[in-house]
Every structure is written in C-alpha cells, then in structure tokens.
Amino acid sequence: METKTSGLRGRQAEAARNDQAILDAARAVFIRDPGAPISAVAEEAGVGVGALYRRYAGKEELLRTLCEDGLRRFMAIAESAPARHSDPWDAFAAFVGEVIDSDVHSLTVHLAGTFTPTPEMHRLAAEASSLAAQILDHAKTAGALRPDVDARDIPMIFDQITAIRLGDAGRTAALRQRYLTLLLDALRADTPATPLPASPPSDEELGVRWRHTESSRSSQHRPRR
Secondary structure (H helix, E strand, O other), X not given: OOOOOOOOOHHHHHHHHHHHHHHHHHXXXXXXXXXXXXXXXXXXXXXXXXXXXXXXXXXXXXXXHHHHHXXXXXXXXXXXHHHHOOOHHHHHHHHHHHHHHHOHHHHHHHHOOOOOOOHHHHHHHHHHHHHHHHHHHHHXXXXXXXXXXXXXXXXXXXXXXXXXXXXXXXXXXXXXHHHHHHHHHHHEOOOOOOOOOOOOOOHHHHHHHHOOOHHHHHHHOOOOO
C-alpha cells in the first residue's frame, strides 16, 4: 500500500513519518483525554516535543488539524459508499458502519468545544452533513428507511454506538457491531415501527457542542509541559 512517505527520501521521508506518527498519536491521546497536554502526544508518538512544535504552533492548531482530517475522512466514506453499493439501503448501512469503524465521529465529538473552528472547517462540516443527508434521503425515497428518520438523527446514532469503548480494541469493535446491527434493524422500513416520541435534535442542539467555551480557551493558554 502506498503511504505518504512513498517517493520521499532522507529528511523529507523522516519528517513525513514523524508527522504521521504525531497525528496517529494525537488521535489516540485526545480520544482518551481531550485535555491532555501536547507533551503527551509527543511521548505517545516517540518524538521530541521540539519536533512536534516544528510542525504545529500549539495544541489548538493540532486539534484543528485532527478535526479537519476527520471531516475529510467522513466525507470520503460518504462519497464512496453510494458508489460501491447500488442498493440504497446497502449504501446507507455501509456509510453508517464505516464511519463508526473509522472512529472519525468519536474523534470530532471528543474534540468539540476544545478549539475555535475555522471557516474552512465550517464549510467542510456543512458539506459532510449534506453528503450524509443525501444518502439518508436516497434510502428513504427508495422505501428502505423508515420515513420518520431525520438526517439530524444520524449524529445521535454515531454518539450512541461510539460511546462503547473498552480497554480491548477488538472487544470494542465487536460490541459496536452488535449494537449497530440492532439499531439498523430498527431503522429499516420493512419492520414494524413504534412512532417516535420526540422530534429529532435541532441544529442548535447539535451545534452547541462546538462552542468554544471560556474555560476551554483558558485551558489552551496554560503553560505547556
């Protein structure tokens, strides 16, 4: 498989490997603890703190990069699922399952409110939401998905499934698949459905998690260790 370091040599290849190691480590560290210091990322990545600061000006820039990368991964899944599955239900189920498997939603939810999003991130988020809504609407139009499901229900589904997180990665993945299977069966249009007792979350309710609070801003300016 081709990697980001393919075709690079010497210092360029080393820098690319360090950058990938930093991003992979940051995902692991901040999913465990969004308030972790940037030094924890360097330790997890096995690089010096100086190498990390040569790539990122500070923790907030690193968080933005992680979140933007997660949005782009989400969009790639949303674009590829319908291309690989002509059946609308299969495309919807593949999209939901692959977003959960990739853990991109876990990352963005854990980072929400810990930094100030950029205009580009707002644009990417809107595009990601639009792609997800298209997949859902296609499944509903085809009669595969129960008609009272709203596009804004999907982030709540991701929240519920990715909240399953055990110490063992294999067991976490297995349990997520178990409950995703149960949940997908409940979303199918060909099964008896109890009317939903509440409206889907509003855009305001979904967006509130992204507000960069004063407390989170102040934590970003604490001395780094």
